[in-house]
Amino acid sequence: MHRRHFLSTVAAAGALCANPAFAQGKLPSGPVRILVGFSAGGGTDILARIIANKLNVLWGIPVIVENKAGAAGLIAAAEAAKAAPDGNTLLMGHINALGIAPALYPKLGFSPDRDFAAIALVGQTPQVLVASPKSAATLPALLEQLKKKPGEVSFGSSGTGSAQHLALALFEQSANVSALHVPYRGAANVMTDLVGSQIDYAFEGMTTASPFIKGGKVKAIAQTGLKRAKAFADVPTVAEQGYPGFNASIWFGLVGPARMPADVVARINNDVNQVLKMPDVVSRLEEFGAEDGGGTPQRFDAFMRDERAKWARLIQARGIKVDA
DSSP: OOOOHHHHHHHHHHHHHHHHHHOSOOOSOOOOEESSSSOOHHHHHHHHHHHHHHHHHHHHHEEEEEEEEOOOGGHHHHHHHOOOOSSSSSEEHHHIIIIIHHHHHHSSSSOTSSSSEEEEEEEOOOOOOEETSSSSHHHHHHHHHHHHHHHSEEEEEETSSSHHHHHHHHHHHHHTOOOOEEEOOHHHHHHHHTTTTSSSEEEEEEHHHHHHHHHSSEEEOOOOOOSSSSGGGGGGGGGGTTOOTTOOOOEEEEEETOOHHHHHHHHHHHHHHHHHHHHHHHHHHTTTOBBSSSOHHHHHHHHHHHHHHHHHHHHHHOOOOOOO
């Protein structure tokens, strides 16, 4: 590490530790594991490593990211739910396992309502409605296609019941249209076929879609947050194009096992909030469109409960089912 960078890091940590609010609460004994339910290099993993690296410096104990990929994040969530509630095992929670899955899988093996302690919302990332090179590149033109050819315009997703699929389902419901859903095993395959015009459109996470949009390989039509992400300030939201309140963001947040001591939750929450305010962290998160993080554990808990209710209503209304 360069001396200048080392000194600036130590100074930043010292300033935070001198803050009385920072000193409140009890630290986990460590080492701390942050479980991630997806492979290394994906959006969830990147955000977890940003947080882990900063907490490692602030706490002076190892904070390690462990990838437990599989079942759309459910494997990692199940392990975190069964861990000792001492703060040494945390989970970078994701909309799939903690927001959508409860309505899709009656036998999850864990309860998002009862088995986790909310700590802090890290960020919400809009999805982007992207078009293949051969498809219409405006929302009005897409809607015209969908109304002329109901059930024929193809949309890829990362699988039935995925956040991308549910963004499509919410769009169909909001616009009163019908599309052809084409499920894939992952986002990489979706984007490959979209670039090759084997499918017409897709809702995809901003982190995944960004390089394809910036490289001119696909066309961005709309983003799915309530407001425009700074990373794509020139791409309008679905909401502002005639569907007020439309929101199908992907979100990430830190949780731990239920029954964690209140002072440990408070300390981790406070420190994560400090990390989220660091200018270099703000800059990195904005690159991925991850905004609106931070706040109290109660805010994150209420947010997750609202999300579960919202997606459960949609899943029931659209009759979405997956193989359990």
